[in-house]
Amino acid sequence: MLTCRYLTPLLAAVLVAQTACLSDYTDNEDNALLGLLIAASLTAGPFTAARVSRTSAQSVPGATTTALAFDQLDFDTNNLTDGEASGGLSTPADGTYLVSGGVDFNTNATGTRSLQFTAPTAVAGGQITDSGGPTAHSLGVLQTLAANTTVGAQTVQDSGAALDTMTDPSTHLALVRMDRAAVSSAFVRKTTLQAIPDAVLTSVTFDSADYDTAGYFNAAQPDRLTIPEAGVYLVVANSELEVAGVAGARGVELLVNGTTAIARDVRTTLAPSFGLHGVHALYSFAAGDTVALRYFQDSGAPRNLQTRTTLAIARLDASVSSARAVLQRRITSGLAVAVSNADTLIDMSVLEQTDAAYTIAGSNSTAINQSGLYLTIASLQFATNAISRRRIDLLVNGTRVVQVLRAAIASDNGTLNLMHMQRFNAGDTLQVRGNQSSGGSLTLQAEGSFLQMIKLD
Numbered sequence: 471m472l473t474c475r476y477l478t479p480l481l482a483a484v485l486v487a488q489t490a491c492l493s494d495y496t497d498n499e500d501n502a503l504l505g506l507l508i509a510a511s512l513t514a515g516p517f518t519a520a521r522v523s524r525t526s527a528q529s530v531p532g533a534t535t536t537a538l539a540f541d542q543l544d545f546d547t548n549n550l551t552d553g554e555a556s557g558g559l560s561t562p563a564d565g566t567y568l569v570s571g572g573v574d575f576n577t578n579a580t581g582t583r584s585l586q587f588t589a590p591t592a593v594a595g596g597q598i599t600d601s602g603g604p605t606a607h608s609l610g611v612l613q614t615l616a617a618n619t620t621v622g623a624q625t626v627q628d629s630g631a632a633l634d635t636m637t638d639p640s641t642h643l644a645l646v647r648m649d650r651a652a653v654s655s656a657f658v659r660k661t662t663l664q665a666i667p668d669a670v671l672t673s674v675t676f677d678s679a680d681y682d683t684a685g686y687f688n689a690a691q692p693d694r695l696t697i698p699e700a701g702v703y704l705v706v707a708n709s710e711l712e713v714a715g716v717a718g719a720r721g722v723e724l725l726v727n728g729t730t731a732i733a734r735d736v737r738t739t740l741a742p743s744f745g746l747h748g749v750h751a752l753y754s755f756a757a758g759d760t761v762a763l764r765y766f767q768d769s770g771a772p773r774n775l776q777t778r779t780t781l782a783i784a785r786l787d788a789s790v791s792s793a794r795a796v797l798q799r800r801i802t803s804g805l806a807v808a809v810s811n812a813d814t815l816i817d818m819s820v821l822e823q824t825d826a827a828y829t830i831a832g833s834n835s836t837a838i839n840q841s842g843l844y845l846t847i848a849s850l851q852f853a854t855n856a857i858s859r860r861r862i863d864l865l866v867n868g869t870r871v872v873q874v875l876r877a878a879i880a881s882d883n884g885t886l887n888l889m890h891m892q893r894f895n896a897g898d899t900l901q902v903r904g905n906q907s908s909g910g911s912l913t914l915q916a917e918g919s920f921l922q923m924i925k926l927d
Contacts, residue, residue, distance in 0.1 A: 666774070
């Protein structure tokens with residue numbers, strides 16, 4: 471029989487929270503000391519996360535790599551910032567971290583825009599390049615980082631003149647150590663089409679919850695999720711708009727309490743235009759706060775938002791740590807997406823990390839062994855970008871569930887990055903698929919082309 475005798479009530483509570491306890495030893499003071507040691511080993515330190523943002527315009531000169539400087543500390547749970555917003559976040563301990571960020575340009579001009587995470591060693595898949603016009607990026611990557619590593623963000627734009635960032639927290643950098651099970655989570659989706667008016671920023675409504683463990687979704691308020699308890703949350707949204715025959719701006723944003731945009735994904739598309747977007751944010755919410763997804767398009771007429779539009783949330787700041795099942799797969803160097811305008815399953819032949827939760831089902835397939843909530847990040851980085859489109863798909867059991875597309879306007883590197891957070895069943899399979907329309911073969915770069923997964927429960 472397991473009991474928690476000989477411990478103070480506080481220590482006993484810690485051990486019960488860990489679903490572990492001391493054996494029923496003979497009464498003596500040594501057992502109390504043993505209880506202290508076990509409790510200390512199980513808690514394994516404080517929850518580690520922080521976010522900084524830019525709330526005043528930062529001028530980014532043309533054709534110059536520029537470090538993003540942040541002027542607002544949104545939150546910091548474990549001294550990643552020394553209490554001040556800065557150009558980077560420092561890791562207090564070794565571990566697997568989610569690096570999340572965004573850059574949002576205020577001025578429209580022709581040219582490419584990029585966002586890249588930086589560290590003393592390369593941060594995998596850190597660059598996104600996009601076309602001119604309204605431009606905002608949302609970028610994420612799982613990365614194993616050593617203690618005292620400083621992670622920053624930098625951008626490049628080549629419009630020919632200086633561009634300013636937006637004056638809200640959509641330009642940001644966040645870091646969280648992924649060593650906790652999710653406290654609660656929800657996943658809502660559209661099951662019917664929604665018309666998005668021309669040139670009107672419109673709240674997206676949802677009508678079905680695949681799961682909801684804490685009452686986030688209320689069908690009477692279908693345009694938002696409501697935060698049940700104060701804490702640090704990851705919010706992930708993906709959207710799909712019908713194809714329009716004209717070029718123009720397409721984009722999404724995450725909006726807190728109806729007033730503050732915390733992340734955006736916006737760009738100008740080539741004709742015919744596609745509105746395939748993903749956006750995410752790590753954020754510290756108060757109980758009762760709301761988060762919503764809004765969509766914008768200026769094709770000249772209303773366009774229908776499709777049923778693959780989803781919104782997911784998970785609270786990450788559990789009181790105690792636990793091991794997380796991580797998968798890291800990558801392409802071999804120089805892999806080509808050889809056929810123009812044809813879907814190509816991507817070989818992720820380089821296995822960098824895996825766990826019993828996953829089975830390597832083939833060079834382009836990963837099987838789930840343990841049912842649960844998973845965060846999935848996929849990325850494809852094209853070494854050469856002709857004037858055309860690039861697309862990345864995440865397939866579950868052979869069916870596309872997430873898709874992100876970008877248009878290239880010049881010869882340059884270009885990365886497509888998508889994030890998805892959903893419950894999978896044991897036996898489900900995941901694949902990454904690419905498509906490009908350059909008219910010839912394009913090569914993928916190994917450092918920016920990968921599949922990453924982490925089990926969150």
